[in-house]
Amino acid sequence: MSDLSDERIREEAKKALREKGLKCVIGWSAEGTPTFASTEEEIDRLSFNRSCVNNLVPYLTYEIRSQRGKTRDGKDKVVVPVGVVVRGCDSKALLLLLNEKILARNEVFIIGVPCSGVVDPRAGGALFRKCVKCAMRNPVVFDVLASETVQEDEKDYSEVEAIERMSQEERWALWEEILGDCIRCHACKRSCPVCYCDECLLDPTDVAIKPDTTAEEKAHRPLWVERSVNVPENLVYHLARLPHLVGRCVDCGECERVCPRRLPLRLLTTKLEKDVKEIFDYEAAKEEGQKPLIAMSCMEDENGFIM
Amino acid sequence: MSKSILRKDKVAEALSALGKQSVVYAPVKNKRGIVEYRELGKSASAAEIELDGKPDTPPKAIIFPQTEVLLTYRKDKDGKFEVTPARPDEREKVIFGVRPCDAIGIAVMDKVFCGGKFTDPYYKARREKVTIFSIACDGPMDSYCFCPSTGGSPAATEGSDVMMYDVGDSYYVEGVTEKGKKALEALKGQLGKPSPEQEGRKEAIVEKAKSGEGFTRKISAESIAKLDNSFDSKYWDDVARRCLSCGACTYYCPTCHCFDINDEKGGERVRTWDSCQFGIFTMHTSGHNPRAVRAQKLRNRYYHKFKYSKDNIGRYLCVGCGRCIALCPASLDITKAISEVK
Ligand code: SF4
Numbered sequence: 001m002s003d004l005s006d007e008r009i010r011e012e013a014k015k016a017l018r019e020k021g022l023k024c025v026i027g028w029s030a031e032g033t034p035t036f037a038s039t040e041e042e043i044d045r046l047s048f049n050r051s052c053v054n055n056l057v058p059y060l061t062y063e064i065r066s067q068r069g070k071t072r073d074g075k076d077k078v079v080v081p082v083g084v085v086v087r088g089c090d091s092k093a094l095l096l097l098l099n100e101k102i103l104a105r106n107e108v109f110i111i112g113v114p115c116s117g118v119v120d121p122r123a124g125g126a127l128f129r130k131c132v133k134c135a136m137r138n139p140v141v142f143d144v145l146a147s148e149t150v151q152e153d154e155k156d157y158s159e160v161e162a163i164e165r166m167s168q169e170e171r172w173a174l175w176e177e178i179l180g181d182c183i184r185c186h187a188c189k190r191s192c193p194v195c196y197c198d199e200c201l202l203d204p205t206d207v208a209i210k211p212d213t214t215a216e217e218k219a220h221r222p223l224w225v226e227r228s229v230n231v232p233e234n235l236v237y238h239l240a241r242l243p244h245l246v247g248r249c250v251d252c253g254e255c256e257r258v259c260p261r262r263l264p265l266r267l268l269t270t271k272l273e274k275d276v277k278e279i280f281d282y283e284a285a286k287e288e289g290q291k292p293l294i295a296m297s298c299m300e301d302e303n304g305f306i307m
Numbered sequence: 308m309s310k311s312i313l314r315k316d317k318v319a320e321a322l323s324a325l326g327k328q329s330v331v332y333a334p335v336k337n338k339r340g341i342v343e344y345r346e347l348g349k350s351a352s353a354a355e356i357e358l359d360g361k362p363d364t365p366p367k368a369i370i371f372p373q374t375e376v377l378l379t380y381r382k383d384k385d386g387k388f389e390v391t392p393a394r395p396d397e398r399e400k401v402i403f404g405v406r407p408c409d410a411i412g413i414a415v416m417d418k419v420f421c422g423g424k425f426t427d428p429y430y431k432a433r434r435e436k437v438t439i440f441s442i443a444c445d446g447p448m449d450s451y452c453f454c455p456s457t458g459g460s461p462a463a464t465e466g467s468d469v470m471m472y473d474v475g476d477s478y479y480v481e482g483v484t485e486k487g488k489k490a491l492e493a494l495k496g497q498l499g500k501p502s503p504e505q506e507g508r509k510e511a512i513v514e515k516a517k518s519g520e521g522f523t524r525k526i527s528a529e530s531i532a533k534l535d536n537s538f539d540s541k542y543w544d545d546v547a548r549r550c551l552s553c554g555a556c557t558y559y560c561p562t563c564h565c566f567d568i569n570d571e572k573g574g575e576r577v578r579t580w581d582s583c584q585f586g587i588f589t590m591h592t593s594g595h596n597p598r599a600v601r602a603q604k605l606r607n608r609y610y611h612k613f614k615y616s617k618d619n620i621g622r623y624l625c626v627g628c629g630r631c632i633a634l635c636p637a638s639l640d641i642t643k644a645i646s647e648v649k
């Protein structure tokens with residue numbers, strides 16, 4: 001929050017750049033713009049303050065995964081580690097990627113910044129709604145912390161609970177209106193830190209055809225969502241994303257932040273998180289080395305809707 | 308009555324007068340605070356309209372909808388196909404309260420869809436029915452505006468049929484095109500004669516617009532000229548490093564007009580907006596993608612806005628509305644990107 005944490009961020013980033021040979025450190029500028037610093041001079045521009053709103057983890061994933069591949073003699077390419085600055089919510093997403101082995105711990109250098117909330121530029125100086133009451137202000141995985149930890153709040157489920165109390169018809173009308181207003185720009189999915197697939201069955205605007213994809217494979221590519229933007233297709237896009245996010249979504253709110261239609265997407269992700277907690281007693285990215293929820297299914301799990 | 312006055316307290320009345328012959332669209336705030344064009348009478352009332360700022364969305368979708376069925380087809384019992392072309396919306400439409408940048412945006416789309424060797428019949432059928440009532444801006448509407456850098460101006464009339472100037476408690480109203488003048492005839496009951504003072508205020512808006520006063524956001528002609536030699540610059544890799552390749556910028560741009568056509572379930576051939584930022588946009592069936600990475604895709608958007616369009620249709624494709632800057636999830640800024648070209 002203060003300049004003190006800026007000094008600490010820069011000091012630690014420079015040290016890691018020298019000692020660990022980082023490719024770059026991904027952070028924010030004083031204006032809150034995502035910044036890739038690969039020299040000490042560039043590191044001097046890194047900052048953390050209330051206008052630093054972007055979750056930088058998708059950039060981290062890209063910087064590391066784009067280095068992967070095989071050398072000419074078939075060996076794994078060496079990945080140069082990348083540094084990143086993360087708030088509490090971002091760190092949860094990063095921990096999930098580490099637990100899912102998408103990123104390796106030694107590939108990342110993590111500077112954590114405890115956070116007391118960032119400002120929503122659309123709300124005229126007020127905090128983002130997700131920041132008003134936040135249960136993940138302090139980073140859960142880091143190499144260094146740039147400032148003292150801060151007090152966290154109880155998670156606020158009141159909006160989700162209000163929807164749970166609605167009748168089925170009311171809920172249908174609610175979601176039909178909200179999701180019917182989506183223009184399927186895919187900003188929510190592309191900025192999601194835990195959506196990292198090369199190809200997404202819900203995204204007809206991107207396919208992972210490679211020069212070696214056979215005609216057979218192309219012909220059998222199912223089209224789950226049409227390009228048409230209308231209520232049924234939008235519902236499929238949004239609702240089918242959810243089962244892919246169960247026990248993975250950390251409710252960082254990045255999807256809601258980026259939505260140009262200002263759709264309240266966290267109503268979905270917070271509900272997901274609440275259900276996972278209540279039904280499976282599980283919390284995404286709770287600790288290092290945690291097994292993914294999907295790998296923990298057992299006979300005792302509720303399965304009433306299947307059998 | 309080509310120069311007249313419309314008192315602001317008569318706007319609602321004027322809209323219902325226009326509504327007798329046409330469907331009227333005007334900017335209205337939706338429940339999430341987004342100001343966008345809505346059909347009055349159907350989903351909004353004249354009392355709700357927001358004429359004082361730049362609407363959050365451009366009016367483009369009224370003429371060029373995001374999803375448009377072009378034709379439907381059915382296979383009958385004997386295996387023969389029956390094809391039914393979609394009927395264009397035949398209603399006359401007025402778009403009221405358009406900002407000059409957005410009106411130019413429509414003029415630019417006209418060049419693309421109707422100005423060259425080929426005419427898009429779907430676009431044309433809709434476009435011909437549209438009359439545009441614009442409101443000149445008294446300086447930039449917000450910190451994102453930069454129309455003077457792109458050949459526009461806060462009082463530009465290109466693309467508008469009627470121009471209105473906010474002169475206090477009234478709008479000074481002027482027919483620009485024949486279509487506009489004709490539309491004003493329906494407003495005889497609401498329009499009055501301007502006073503010399505009102506004439507003066509209107510002139511002041513026009514003069515101020517010419518001077519470009521108040522605009523802090525700019526792109527210089529020199530930096531645009533640099534694009535000629537910067538195609539292969541490493542610079543684009545740096546700029547695009549934080550691009551997420553979503554479609555927010557293109558979907559909200561008043562001039563982005565790329566589309567895709569697909570046959571969809573139920574036998575519909577549908578045209579939808581496409582975006583040069585999407586992976587499939589340039590994907591070849593072979594698997595080769597000439598614009599596979601973010602830097603190539605983003606560079607293409609900037610070049611299309613400021614170079615290819617100038618070369619091909621004689622005009623920038625960017626009208627300086629600044630929406631792509633305001634909405635970019637990664638805070639990319641087209642004015643900065645072009646100004647710093649290396
Ligand atoms: S960001 Fe918003 S408008 Fe875009 S696809 Fe997601 S929900 Fe729809």
Ligand code: SF4
Pocket residue numbers: 361406407408409444446447448449452453454455459460461462626627628629
């Ligand atoms: S860009 Fe120019 S014309 Fe458009 S709203 Fe801003 S000042 Fe008005």
Ligand code: SF4
Pocket residue numbers: 556559560561562563612624625626627628629630631632641
């Ligand atoms: S490129 Fe950006 S600033 Fe230019 S017209 Fe399109 S949305 Fe507006």
